[in-house]
Amino acid sequence: MLPLKDNNPTHITPYVTYALIAANVLAFVIMLMLPDDLEGRAKFSLGAIPAIIFQIKDIAANDAILPSSVDFLSILSSQFLHAGWWHLIGNMLYLWVFGNNIEDAMGHWRFLIFYLLCGTSAGLINAGI
Template identity: 45%
Template sequence: MFPISDDNSRPGTPYVTWGFIAACVLVFLWELSLPDKALEAVFYRYGAVAAQLTGTGEQAMGAPAVNVSGDWSTLVTSMFLHGGLAHIAGNMLYLWIFGDNVELAMGRVRFFLFYIACGVAAALAQIWMSPASAFPMIGASGAISGVLGAYLMLYPYGRVRVLILPFPIIILRVIEVPAMLVLGFWFVLQLLSGLFSNPAEPGVAFAAHVGGFLAGMILVLVARQPGVPLFEKPRPRSPWERRRRGPWG
């Protein structure tokens, strides 16, 4: 079940969401221009390395000695680095789908601060789970997880178009399901994956995903604009909307 769009249009322009996407894409294009050794040095310098921040553990074998011990600003800079095309494409798709509605519910300044706070909280959750990890943590997924948590609190009944591959009929289909189902399934998947993985090893930072999601659910309580309700009820759909299919199917 892979989300590709939502049917939850709101009046306004999500400039901050677009800005975060643009920043991540521009940084990624810069990464592509670097040779492998230089890119590795960037990851270790601007990624969040738990062992460096906590003063525990040892440097990863063969890692460049470029970290600045105790540089907590890497909790923010790490959000704009990505390890490959699939990494950034998946993150930016989720931010594109869910970020606009959350931003419009909070306002630009609040959403900017909310996004950064969720990213920091997500990184701290991963560091708490593995304080001696010597591998750099990079990616916007922790902050985006916070956006998903906020979306669940604001629009649990919002309709999300997802791509599915039903078995045994191997035919791609697009269906609409409530956001609570999509995001709830995503959260449970992250939680279970985290339980069966070693946070000290390189790979997906499941603890960051869980931590960011929970932070988003909590912070939206104070970050949303006055008058914006939680758990918004589904709006009635016209017959035309019920018949209409999106651009993906």
């Protein structure tokens, strides 16, 4: 069973939750509207690809791979990309149901920072840190 709502009352209007849902949907629709070749390049540059995130450089002396720096922009932008409609719908459903309560408890700015830090942490963990 999927939750469609909760019964927890809130005391504020969850503007950040609404804005995050709108930003995610807008990013998804824009990606759908891109021509195939441009969509592939956009996904490659905006997605959380470990070799890009850590700007991997080959070290010829011992064939080791070392990161030269970390690309946090792709980690942030990847938080707004989704693999398909069901991925987007599932994520936005849970943000809709639970985001307003978390935003109410934390406040607007702290919730936004929390959301972005959680997404950044997830991107780094997914990339293998």
